[in-house]
Amino acid sequence: MTGEDWRPRPIYLPDAHLPNSADPAWTCRQCRTLWPCPTAEPYLTRGQCSSCGSPTYWDTKLPRHWHLGPRCYTPADALRAEAEELHQHHQRNPRYPPSHYYPDKPRRRRRQRPPYDHTPSRPGDIEPGTTLWVSPGGLHPGWGDIHHLAILTTLGRPKCEVWVWLDSTVHLVRPEHLLPDISPIRNAARAAGVTTFRQQPGRQSPLLPEWQWITWTVDRHLQHREQHAPPPPTIEAVQEPLFAS
Ligand SMILES: [Zn+2]
Numbered sequence: 001m002t003g004e005d006w007r008p009r010p011i012y013l014p015d016a017h018l019p020n021s022a023d024p025a026w027t028c029r030q031c032r033t034l035w036p037c038p039t040a041e042p043y044l045t046r047g048q049c050s051s052c053g054s055p056t057y058w059d060t061k062l063p064r065h066w067h068l069g070p071r072c073y074t075p076a077d078a079l080r081a082e083a084e085e086l087h088q089h090h091q092r093n094p095r096y097p098p099s100h101y102y103p104d105k106p107r108r109r110r111r112q113r114p115p116y117d118h119t120p121s122r123p124g125d126i127e128p129g130t131t132l133w134v135s136p137g138g139l140h141p142g143w144g145d146i147h148h149l150a151i152l153t154t155l156g157r158p159k160c161e162v163w164v165w166l167d168s169t170v171h172l173v174r175p176e177h178l179l180p181d182i183s184p185i186r187n188a189a190r191a192a193g194v195t196t197f198r199q200q201p202g203r204q205s206p207l208l209p210e211w212q213w214i215t216w217t218v219d220r221h222l223q224h225r226e227q228h229a230p231p232p233p234t235i236e237a238v239q240e241p242l243f244a245s
C-alpha cells in the first residue's frame with residue numbers, strides 16, 4: 001500500500017495533476033505520464049469534439065473542459081459561436097427592444113402647435129384642445145412603447161386626431177388609447193376651491209365618486225356622452241288635424 005492510497009480523495013482534481021500542454025502529447029505535471037493520469041481520471045468525463053473529433057475531457061466538479069489535439073477553431077470562430085449562442089438565447093427569450101431599436105417612423109404630417117386649449121370639467125367634457133396622453137399602442141411602434149403627450153385636434157370615432165408634442169406630428173388614434181392629462185384638470189379644480197379629490201387624504205386613497213371621471217379614457221367620455229345625450233326633439237305632427245277631418 002502506498003502512502004497516498006488510504007487518504008480520502010480530494011473533492012476537486014488536484015492542481016498538481018493538471019495537464020502540461022507544452023508538448024504535443026499532453027502529460028500530467030506530477031506523474032509525467034500521458035494525461036489524464038490515474039489520479040485525474042476519476043474527476044473527468046470523456047467526450048469528443050463535435051467539430052474535429054478530438055477527445056475532450058469535462059471536469060465533473062468544475063465548469064471547465066480540455067480539448068486534446070490541435071485547436072480546431074480560431075478566436076473568430078469562438079466569437080461567432082458565442083454570438084450564435086446569444087442569438088439563440090434571445091430568440092428563445094424575447095424581450096421588448098430598447099428604445100433605440102424601434103422600427104423607423106413612417107412619414108406623418110407635421111403641423112404647428114394647435115392654438116386652442118380646453119380643460120375638461122365634467123364627465124364627457126372632451127373637446128379639441130384637450131391635453132392628453134397617448135398610451136403605448138396608440139401610435140405606430142416607431143414612436144415607442146411609452147406614453148406621449150399630445151393635444152386633441154379632432155374628436156371622433158373610430159379614431160381621433162391628435163397632435164404629438166414630441167415632434168409636432170399628427171396621428172389618428174383610437175379613443176381608448178387617449179387619456180386626458182389630469183394636471184390641468186386638478187389645477188383648474190383647485191383654483192375653483194376644490195380641496196380634495198380623494199375619499200381620504202393620500203395618493204392611494206380612492207377618488208371621490210364625483211371625481212372618478214378624471215381617470216377615464218376619451219373612449220369612456222364618449223360613451224358617457226352617448227348615454228347622456230339629450231333625447232332627439234319629438235316632432236309634433238301639426239298636419240295631424242288635416243287628416244282627421
Ligand atoms: Zn497525475
Ligand SMILES: [Zn+2]
Nearest residue numbers: 049052054072
Ligand atoms: Zn476540436
